[in-house]
Every structure is written in C-alpha cells, then in structure tokens.
Amino acid sequence: MRTLVIDHPLVAHKLTTLRDETTDSATFRQLVGELVALLAYEATRELRVVPVEIATPVAPTTGVHIARPRPLVVPILRAGLGMLDGMTHLMPTAEVGFLGMVRDETSLVASTYADRIPHGLEGRQVFVLDPMLATGGTLVAAIDLLLARGASDVTAICLLAAPEGLQRLEEAYANRPVDVTVVTAAVDECLNDKGYIVPGLGDAGDRLYGVV
Numbered sequence: 147m148r149t150l151v152i153d154h155p156l157v158a159h160k161l162t163t164l165r166d167e168t169t170d171s172a173t174f175r176q177l178v179g180e181l182v183a184l185l186a187y188e189a190t191r192e193l194r195v196v197p198v199e200i201a202t203p204v205a206p207t208t209g210v211h212i213a214r215p216r217p218l219v220v221p222i223l224r225a226g227l228g229m230l231d232g233m234t235h236l237m238p239t240a241e242v243g244f245l246g247m248v249r250d251e252t253s254l255v256a257s258t259y260a261d262r263i264p265h266g267l268e269g270r271q272v273f274v275l276d277p278m279l280a281t282g283g284t285l286v287a288a289i290d291l292l293l294a295r296g297a298s299d300v301t302a303i304c305l306l307a308a309p310e311g312l313q314r315l316e317e318a319y320a321n322r323p324v325d326v327t328v329v330t331a332a333v334d335e336c337l338n339d340k341g342y343i344v345p346g347l348g349d350a351g352d353r354l355y356g357v358v
C-alpha cells in the first residue's frame with residue numbers, strides 16, 4: 147500500500163477554502179473539481195500508454211495514447227460523485243462505474259446499496275473517488291469488491307485522509323499481491339468519536355449538495 151500526499155501550494159490553498167465552514171456549496175463543488183484535477187494529475191502518473199505513430203504538419207513522429215483496456219473511474223456515491231467531473235475532465239476516455247455505499251453512523255460499518263461495476267477488471271487500472279478516508283471501512287469494502295471483480299491495480303483519490311483510515315488500508319493490503327495507492331491532499335490529525343476527520347471539512351456530501 148502506497149500513500150501519496152500532494153504537497154503543493156495550489157492544493158493547500160484550495161483545501162483551506164474547502165475546510166472553511168463559511169464556503170458555500172456552489173464554491174465548494176467548484177473547488178472540489180479543481181482539487182481533484184490536481185490530485186488526479188499525480189494519481190495518473192503511472193497510467194499505461196502505448197506508442198502511436200502520427201504525423202504533425204511538419205514530420206512523422208511517435209507519441210503515446212492511453213492503453214486499452216481503458217481505465218475505470220469509480221466514484222463512491224454520494225460524495226464521490228462531486229469528484230467525477232474533475233476526473234473525467236482530465237481523462238475523458240475513461241469508463242465510469244458506480245458504487246453506492248453508506249456507512250451506519252452508529253456502527254460506522256459500510257454497506258453497498260448500488261453496484262454498477264463491470265466484471266472482468268483484470269489488467270485495468272481503477273481509480274476510486276472517495277473524498278474522505280475516515281475509518282477506511284467504506285474504502286476497504288469498495289476496494290475488496292473491485293479486487294473480487296479481477297482488479298489488481300487500484301488508486302484511491304481522497305481529498306482528505308485520517309491516519310486511522312490509512313492504517314486500516316495498510317493492514318488490509320500490505321500482504322496481498324495487489325497495487326493499492328492512496329493519493330490525498332492532506333493527512334489530518336485523527337477521527338472524533340463520531341468518525342469525522344479532525345480538523346477535516348465536515349460531511350463532504352452535505353457540503354457538496356447542501357442536503358442530508
């Protein structure tokens with residue numbers, strides 16, 4: 147398991163505005179898109195490409211195209227949906243699968259309520275969008291489902307991560323023959339007794355959509 151914390155002034159600036167409780171939903175949504183594009187730029191650094199021969203107006207040359215099978219982007223509903231535009235903007239040829247997961251606010255256990263993930267993910271690079279890596283329960287359940295469908299290379303893009311969640315992923319995947327990477331803008335201090343990231347940014351779904 148690999149964790150990549152993107153240390154960049156633009157990332158830090160946008161994240162600070164997201165954290166600010168006075169930021170309204172419209173601004174929040176726009177900033178999430180911008181932040182995801184910056185994180186995705188790093189998260190796709192090892193995207194597989196194939197050489198292609200093309201001709202510029204001046205001369206023939208060799209370039210690259212994204213390899214097939216196409217990468218799969220999986221936003222975890224509901225809050226991950228707010229990250230989808232930023233990701234597909236950067237990688238318009240990716241396919242998109244949807245996973246609806248909800249965590250019980252008392253037990254903090256995640257359960258699946260919607261599954262539009264294809265089978266046969268062997269050889270495909272998968273990018274999971276989940277803004278808040280808190281206990282890690284939701285992300286581990288999502289990654290386990292993707293591995294069960296044949297994936298072996300999964301990158302999770304999270305706006306924020308808690309040390310507890312990273313630890314849970316480390317325990318889940320350290321000794322398995324799979325590539326799991328978390329790309330995040332920051333690792334915060336801890337979780338509070340309700341499972342919220344501290345200082346965090348609150349409930350990402352509520353901040354994005356303004357409703358519970």
Ligand code: URA
Binds near residue numbers: 346348350351
């Ligand atoms: N989910 C959120 O939206 N926020 C947190 O802080 C933790 C989980």
